[in-house]
Amino acid sequence: MEDGEQVNAMQGNAAQRRLSITTTLSLPLTRYASSLMEAAGGGDSGYFYSKAVIVLDLIWNMSFVVVSVLVLLSAIPERPSTPLRAWISGYAFQCVLHVAFVFLEFRSKDQVDRDGVTGVSSSQSHTSILKRLESLNTIMSSIWWMIGFYWIVIDGQVLPQESPRLYWLTVIFLAFDVFFIVFCTGMACIIFFAVFCCMPIVAIACAITTRQAASEDDIRRLPKYKYHKTSLMRTPDNYEEENCRMSVELGNKSVDSEFTLQPDDSECCICLSRYSEGAELYILPCNHHFHSGCIGKWLQINATCPLCKFNIRRGDTLV
Template sequence: MFHVGFVCAEYRRRDGDGDDELVGGSGLSRSPSRSRMIKRLESLNTVISSIWWVFGFYWIVVGGQPLLQDAPRLYWLTVVFLAFDVFFVIFCIGMAFVVFLALFCCIPILAIAYAVASTEGASEDTIRSLPKYRYRPATVLSTFNNLGMEEVLGARSGLGNNGSSGELFLHSEDSECCICLSSYVDGAELYTLPCNHHFHCSCISKWLLINATCPLCKFNILKGDTLV
């Protein structure tokens, strides 16, 4: 009954605050102090109710037979209330366990399943259709100017798309396979992905059979997008 009274008082206070704001803000000076007092009384009532619940539960369990003989209706009414409280507590604990199980078990399993589904490998035909080049170290003559370099690379790219190996000129700082972490040697066969990243043919072929994404930028060569 005390709790119902506190709820009604809080509801009337909020309703009164809304009316005061519509009128012009009168009575706002006493609302905060009254609200704090109601909240403190409500908290105190909650603590006392919890303690009283523990003592009442103990008395019902220990003195059940005398109470049943003297006041059977009051006894069974109390038992019903206590059973409802116990059921509510068990229900809350069960829901918390279900939420915990969903967060720490189901969600990681779904995430792993999604990751496995999104990292399917590419077929051998798809891998063989990638542009294939032979690595050549970039020299001073081949990089005389950027325009000449672009023209050479454009001509070589056309050769690679026809099935024969073109030549790919790379500087020393960019001539390393990130899969095996080995530097390219002159004449090594390379595959270039649509994202313009290059790797050893053997290294990237094994990788793409398991995961059809670029090891550097996660570009999916099957779907044509980047995984985030």
Template structure:
């Protein structure tokens, strides 16, 4: 038997469910965030959520456990209170407007709106009770599938119902406002809430889009420029400087050994000393300009022992302080890639 261990809640479901078209656009924000499962009151053990099972259905069981093991009580209460508030307001206005005679069926629309809120509260409460009960995995999955279908049907009905409400408000016009002001304004408020959440979700999507498409590349570029900042003139001047000579002048390479550069110091007639570098013919080429070295050409060698024309490597290092071959940073001595 496996050791029983506490499961960390990870469920995302509905918050502040609006039974209108906004639910279609705001499912991640509203309807399916009620189950942000992080309650300390209900932390079931592995045996509470799943029984011994084979490897074939391990993934599906773990997925079910992650989504249904516990509920966040504050979010659950907020969702229920929010929707019940809509129901209460609808009932109060309907009972207080018997004398109003709207030219469009606003009473029917408000009643349907409140009913959808009430159904959503029932779905949430049923889901919470089911998650707290100790049933088998198969029973819990079957009940969850049924409730998801019913909630999806309620969402689709809400979307269509919002369109009806908007149409009746527009068709009623000024006459509807004069004949049934309270029913009119309540319908407008409900529609406005839904429209607000639509715009809110669109705005959040735009913010996320621009963050991903604009901000992140800018930050990445700034980081790259920081890590690949060019070398200063002082850094370049401190590099070892040599004068190239053909290998035969200083000696020959032992073909049985690795062909390493041969450096020596030569004293001139005027007392000055110069450093000479002898390279194998196959290695006597600058990989930046792709030109072969000639006798008397001045070369810079980097800490990684790669060599280049002084002019070529100086231009390179002012832009990027790394070796063109091995990407070793000349200031830190590390390797970037």
């Protein structure tokens, strides 16, 4: 029984995820598109839309309705040569329809939350009908916008004198729409430029940066020695040198060789520690020597010698 309830709950959650409230993209763009993001998590944070965006959308559209009503009431004496009063009324009516569709979708989502699995099918059908009606409202808004623009253009010189309030309100509504069109187009161009132009440059720069590091194979190919201090000897200039016997490991072979180091040269310049008995060293092609662990980490970041900048991958010196 518990397994059946868990399966039903999972089915209900999956169906709820498919129900997302989306405000409509329309022309005019004052009834803008708001793709509402699904929130992560559960419980109260499991809303699959943004309440803030919905509230902003409703306030934005209702403000157009209120302004339209106030201007229409104040412009009763005006007699425009084109039916601007009808256009403004139609514009406000479309805003009201949009608000109604958003509110009904909001109610549909809450109904799914209350009913669970049993209400998913009916809610999906209800939401589908609302989206079709909203799409129809979008088409009508686009046509209505073009009609208003035409009426403003044909009598643009007479309307400011005979119906200034209706004329300027219509111009403001159309200007808002044009602004949103330009804004959305500009954002699309910026995103396109960022994705298709900047990203390849960043990818190339990252590739170049990555290629500056040495690979594990490059590091393993370096001759590896073990440090053994044997004795002190004096040079003809009466200068003490350490005679060190180094066992070099090349692959699976071990070869004995002698190395002569000055007393102040038997230390790693990366960690600034003197070589201890049995320490493993790497000798770079430029004959500089370091602890194997120190130079290994260094070469994984930069494939050049810390002292002379010799590049072990390209075989040249940077400076």
